[in-house]
Amino acid sequence: MPAILLRRLGSFALTLVIASLLVFATLDLLPGDAAAILLGTAARPDTIAALEQQLGLDQPAYIRYLTWIAGAFTGDLGQSASYGVSVGGLIAERLAVTLPLALMALVIAVAIGVPLGVAAAARWRGAPDRAASAFAQVGIAIPDFWFGILLILVFSTTLQWFSAGGFPGWQEPVAALKSLLLPAVALALPQAAVLTRVTRSAVLDVAGEDFIRTAQAKGLSERRVLWRHAVRNALVPIVTIIGLQFSFLIAGAVLVENVFNLPGIGRLAYQALAQRDLVVIRSVAMFFAGLVIAVNFLVDLSYLWLDPRLRARR
The missing domain is CATH 1.10.3720.10 (MetI-like)
Incomplete structure (x- = not known):
C-alpha cells in the first residue's frame, strides 16, 4: 500500500509540474504587451516600462516562472495590476x-x-x-x-x-x-x-x-x-x-x-x-x-x- 501511494504522489507531482509549464508558456506566448494593454494606448513609454518592472515582465521567462513557482509554495502569488491587491487573497476571497x-x-x-x-x-x-x-x-x-x-x-x-x-x-x-x-x-x-x-x-x-x-x-x-x-x-x-x-x-x-x-x-x-x-x-x-x-x-x-x-x- 505505501508503494502505491508513493507512485500516485509521484505521478501527481509530475502532472502538476507539467500543468504549470503549460499554463505559464501559454500565457507568456500571448501576443501584445500586457503592461501597455493595462495602461491603455495613451500611456507614456516610461510609465509602461515602470509597470513592466513592477510586474516582472522585464525579466527572462525562466526567472519569471521560477519566481512564480517559488511564490506559490510560500503563498505569494504576486500583486494584481487591475485590483491592486494580493492575488492569493483575491482567489481565497472569491x-x-x-x-x-x-x-x-x-x-x-x-x-x-x-x-x-x-x-x-x-x-x-x-x-x-x-x-x-x-x-x-x-x-x-x-x-x-x-x-x-x-x-x-x-x-x-x-x-x-x-x-x-x-x-x-x-x-x-x-x-x-x-x-x-x-x-x-x-x-x-x-x-x-x-x-x-x-x-x-x-x-x-x-x-x-x-x-x-x-x-x-x-x-x-x-x-x-x-x-x-x-x-x-x-x-x-x-x-x-x-x-x-x-x-x-x-x-x-x-x-x-x-x-x-x-x-x-x-x-x-x-x-x-x-x-x-x-x-x-x-x-x-x-x-x-x-x-x-x-x-x-x-x-x-x-x-x-x-x-x-x-x-x-x-
Whole structure:
C-alpha cells in the first residue's frame, strides 16, 4: 500500500509540474504587451516600462516562472495590476463563494442523479426507466446558464422568492445560502442528468454478474440485492464521474456566476481575462488545473478503498 501511494504522489507531482509549464508558456506566448494593454494606448513609454518592472515582465521567462513557482509554495502569488491587491487573497476571497456553490450543486446533483439512476436500472424498460431517460436527455440538452436565466424569470421576477443576483456575504449565513440556491440548482441540473445515465449504466452492468444471481438465489430481498450488492459494486464509475463533476462545477461556473452576478472565482477569471491581468489569469488557471489534478488523484486513491481487488493486484 505505501508503494502505491508513493507512485500516485509521484505521478501527481509530475502532472502538476507539467500543468504549470503549460499554463505559464501559454500565457507568456500571448501576443501584445500586457503592461501597455493595462495602461491603455495613451500611456507614456516610461510609465509602461515602470509597470513592466513592477510586474516582472522585464525579466527572462525562466526567472519569471521560477519566481512564480517559488511564490506559490510560500503563498505569494504576486500583486494584481487591475485590483491592486494580493492575488492569493483575491482567489481565497472569491473561492469563499465558488466552493460552497459547487458543493451545494454537487449535493443536489448526487441527491437527484444517483437515486434516479438506481430506480431506472431496477425497473429497466419500465416507467421509471423511461422517465429517467427523458430527464437525462432534457438535462444534458439544456445549458446551465440558460436554465439559470429561466430560474430568475420564474422565482425572482415572477414569484419574487429569491433575489435575481448578488451575494450578501457570509455575515448573513441564511441570506448567503439563499442567494446561492438558484445558481446551485442551475449548475446541478446538467450534472444530475449525466449522473443519472452513468448510475443507470453502471448498475445495469453489475446486475448481470454471477454474484447478483447468487444473492438472489439466497433469498435476499430485491432492495438488499440492489443497494448492498449491485450499487455497491457499481460505485467506481459513479465516484469517477462525481469527482469530475466537482472539478467542473468549480472551474466551469464562469457563465452561471456572471448570470447571477456572484463574486466567485469564475467571474474573477472572466474579469481578469477582459482586463488582461496576466498575474491573476496565470494563478487562476493554475488553480483550476491543480484542482482537477488533485481531485483525480483523490478519486484514483478511492478506487483502492472501494475495490479490494485493485489492492490485491499491486
